[in-house]
Amino acid sequence: MLKGIDFIPRGTKIPFLSMRMIAFALSGLAIIASITLFSMKGLNYGIDFIGGTSIEVRHKGGPADIGDIRAKVGALGFGDVQVQQFNDPRDVLVRIELQEGGEESNQVALDQIRKSLGDDYEFRNTEVIGPTVSEELTQAGMIAVLSAIIVVLIYIWLRFEWQFSLGAVIALVHDVVLTIGIFSLLQLEFTLSIIAALLTIVGYSLNDTVVVYDRVRENLRKFKKMELSSLLDVSINETLSRTILTSVTTLIALFALFFFGGEVIRGFVFAMIWGVVVGTYSSIFIASPVLLMLGVKRDWSGLGGAKFKEPGQA
């Protein structure tokens, strides 16, 4: 008989809620640090958002000569040029800032760079984003993240109660802010795919929160007299093994992508790994304690429960 191993000890009674002040302090500090970093150092925006040209070149024989590339491209006079090696000694990433003088000037710059490097290097990946598109993408990215948060707010509100909805969204904003913070701290390139990762984090972190909240709601029906803080603790402990197991399987898949999926998506995967870790933490230490602070209505026996709504509102 094949029998599974229970990794998480049964009947854990970790007093998560009593740690809430430490967690709030920790998260508060992290959020302040993230906002400070963001406003001081900013983000290392990719060309999706600021426009410009990004070229990945590979030397046709042997390792690339970064100094030579920097000299050649710098001599063309297209302003700020970043040259950096990545992945393989043959591979170099060249980035040029957005050129003044309209959409076509970026194409002119690319053309000249092709002429000056084309003999020795293959152009493996070329991206040229003009001012119009970068502005549109920035806008679309912001709208996407904001609308995701609003949609979530509404969905949870419909499924639960407004306190849950607010708790979930506070946890989400927490995750998104910390992700932006780590990107600012490490100055990792912030691109459109990082926005995609952020939205996926929103989905994932919510997933975790919803699982805990479902259990909270169930226990609210089951233990009508239990104190809210103990009830929340019980709910988190009961779902703890699931929370950890799912995080582990997701992380297994993500780490495989991080180490073997190639340079192109490494930043994207990094954001997700960070998001899974932070999202798991926040659904335990942020989303549930917020419920305690807001208070929830205790009577879930009615069908819709709408008329019992008032007493619960703090």
Next chain:
Amino acid sequence: MLHFSKWKSFTIWGIALLGVFCALPNLIPEKSLSSYPQFVQNLRLNLGLDLRGGSHLLLQMDKNVLLEKQLKILRGSVRSVLRGKRDGTGNDSAIRYKNLSVRQDRVEFRPSEPAELDKAFQRVKTLVEPLPATSFGTSSGNNLTVEKEDDGRIVVRMTDAAITQRVGTTIDSAIEVVRRRVDALGTTEPSIQRQGEDRILLQVPGYDNPEKLKTVVKQAAVLSFHLVVRPATAKEAEDGLVEPGTTILPSLDQYSSHYVIDDEPLLTGADLANAQRGQSPSTNRPVVTFRLNTRGAVRFGDVTTNNVGRPFAIVLDGKVISAPTINEPITGGSGEISGNFTVSSADDLALLLRSGSLEAPLTILEERTVDASLGADSIAAGKLAAMIGLVGVIIFILVAYGRFGIYANIALVINIAMIIGALSLLQATLTLPGIAGIVLTMGMAVDANVLIFERIREELRAGKTAISAIESGYSRALSTILDANITTFLAAIILFWLGSGPVSGFAVTLSIGVFTSVFTAFVLTRWLIAWWLRSKRSSKVEMPI
């Protein structure tokens, strides 16, 4: 929940096998593909440009060039109504005017006699026409607005609706031209779509010369032949003062920096029947030879007969590329354009002339070009990561849940096959982030099983029998599973809407993954466990978890 009727079992496995079947053609090696029936060949993943290599170009039509062109035509119409009809009826007298000109977004003039302001206003108003109704059946207003200014000017503007309509029809015809040009480059399966009001999204997979692609796509390639009035200097061009009915244009030949040419074209690109690269017999340099259609041949014959000894200018996109002298009448309907050509630029021009001209040049707003070798590397990396991720997750689940883990893993593998099958069936584009989406789905798909199995463990601990623990494990976990997946799906929809290329590919795999994973993790594993329970034939079952 553990009872499955025959037809239900049949449906469940039918769906699963259909998904797997749709995924299978992807395992056929490229070489032997042609020996399979067509529908099998079509059931293969449609790889995005980031995986197969190719160019993604977002092009915008230069509205200003188009507007200026329209305003010049409008100026002609205004001139002709002011001149009056010559049919002898009442209100046909010419109205004298001055300063008739195109300025930015308008045509304006001033009647020479201030007393004729009203008359001129009424006359110009005859040009106002309602626009053709839009496809929604609503009237979209008039084509023009005419206004009298206090200072005695009359100002004619195109309405926004008219400009929009004009841009729309121009973009539609530009798409056709771009398609012909891209096809002529010998590319396979280019995708050309209109985006918004004035944009074209061009995606050309597997073409390895993005520079040539761009040159060929964006050039207007408006060709015309004009009689040359005289050569001119750069100074004259700056002053811009030339005889009425003529224009001064820059030149690319070595004889003169500019030419003054007659406005009336002798021939235009539309008169060409064909164009090819050739070689000049005298200089051995590359030239473009062309053949005219019947109408063009007749006209060209007449013009050259009447103008022997005079030079004519070959004008491409507002520049004179050469100005040969007519040595003898050209009546055969063919000729050649010589200029400062290389073999490749002569090829390009011939191609452009064959495919027709754009009314306004296209600007590249966004370019993403991936080399096929990088695409192949990405596929290899994605496959490796997916395999390692899959093996890792399978082992973990097996260790955590034993026999039930095997069922969850069977469901997981079928889930991935179904995602690939659905992508192949829908011909949705698989991008590198899309592969990441599949790998991520593996991690998240087992979430549903984790929820169920953990619940079963709890119920067992609460003292329930195996069967009722399984029953309530599935039924109690359902609402959580649905909540979790609906939220992921909502995020995926927003992502898709945000979607530029690769990102929307991620959204597509993520949302397909939501459906297939609920099916496999909730329905398939339940069927497998029910089947295992039945095989026990005993009410006392030792649970493997």
